[in-house]
Amino acid sequence: MSNHERDKVEIAVTPSSHDIAVASDVILRQLESGTLNTSLMFDPVAARLAEEPIPDVARTIEGVSEADIRQVRAAATTMTSLAHLQARGAILPLGGSTYHHTSWSVPYITSHSRGGYNIDGPFNFAVAAAYKLPWSSFRAPLIDSPAVFLENLPGSMGPKVKRVLLEAVDAYRASLYFAAAVLIGVASEAAWGQVARTVFRKTKDPDLGTLLNDPYAGAAAIQRSAMALIRGLKLRGIEVAALDAVEQAYRDLRNYAVHKPDEAFQDTRVARPLVGTLLAETVDYFSRLYEINARISSGPATRLPRPRRSAKKPRPLP
Numbered sequence: 001m002s003n004h005e006r007d008k009v010e011i012a013v014t015p016s017s018h019d020i021a022v023a024s025d026v027i028l029r030q031l032e033s034g035t036l037n038t039s040l041m042f043d044p045v046a047a048r049l050a051e052e053p054i055p056d057v058a059r060t061i062e063g064v065s066e067a068d069i070r071q072v073r074a075a076a077t078t079m080t081s082l083a084h085l086q087a088r089g090a091i092l093p094l095g096g097s098t099y100h101h102t103s104w105s106v107p108y109i110t111s112h113s114r115g116g117y118n119i120d121g122p123f124n125f126a127v128a129a130a131y132k133l134p135w136s137s138f139r140a141p142l143i144d145s146p147a148v149f150l151e152n153l154p155g156s157m158g159p160k161v162k163r164v165l166l167e168a169v170d171a172y173r174a175s176l177y178f179a180a181a182v183l184i185g186v187a188s189e190a191a192w193g194q195v196a197r198t199v200f201r202k203t204k205d206p207d208l209g210t211l212l213n214d215p216y217a218g219a220a221a222i223q224r225s226a227m228a229l230i231r232g233l234k235l236r237g238i239e240v241a242a243l244d245a246v247e248q249a250y251r252d253l254r255n256y257a258v259h260k261p262d263e264a265f266q267d268t269r270v271a272r273p274l275v276g277t278l279l280a281e282t283v284d285y286f287s288r289l290y291e292i293n294a295r296i297s298s299g300p301a302t303r304l305p306r307p308r309r310s311a312k313k314p315r316p317l318p
Helices: 003-013 017-031 042-049 056-060 066-087 146-152 159-173 177-203 206-213 219-233 240-258 272-298
Strands: 105-109 114-118 130-132
Touching: 003 056, 003 066, 003 105, 003 114, 017 042, 017 066, 017 130, 042 066, 056 066, 066 105, 159 177, 159 272, 177 206, 177 219, 177 240, 177 272, 206 219, 219 240, 219 272, 240 272
Parallel strands: none
Antiparallel strands: 105 114
16 A cells, blocks of 8 residues: 555545535425434435545545445545534534544555555544434524535526635624624625626616726626616516615625614624524526626627616715
């Protein structure tokens, strides 16, 4: 057994961040029915990860089967996910017993030798023998695991928008509700920027083009211009007004964080139940927003009549 081959095995069985997110979602769903022994969590996680990709290096290790790699990788993912969830307070350990996982060996059989690669160090976390969910009645299962967002967010969502949203989830789970609220607002503004560019490609509206090319243009101005043009497209089955209202709520939270920094802070504006509700609603909000984006981008380019300008002055930022 060479050290080089052993290093390849360790790489192959090390879980990715996506694996951990998926396993965390499985564990949390298993615990929704009540207390569960840790030993019963391994099979459901392994079943869920069975179709997930594994590193290419796993197929280059002499005498090692993919099935054995997947078995140890799933166990390592389960242990790592339990340790992460417990550290974040998403699950509570029960009793004084510790769970010890013993199957950390990946067998190999070659033409001249057989044995096993022992991989017990990096994943042998101290986890409890049983777990339960916290008593918090307002904790939403949707926001307990970023895996839910990974599976439900639109595929066309820009990578920056997705990254900001996933970090908003992490901030919420770390009890950083102010940070989570700000990140939700930032993600909304970024998404509208993406939609606005799609609208411009469709309409070639010069005013919107000027805003998009101006590095100092405000997100609110870009959103208002894009919204006016979207209304002119008369997309059937799209509640533009409802999206506008939600976007305003997200933007108000972000503005509250950055404007009037010398005034007293109101904790009620970013309380956990409020931010948790807003975060749970983002999947529906962004799904509808990117449905508009897809509907617009699928049609041929067209020039619309210039939207009428309101005589009212823009409302000053708070």
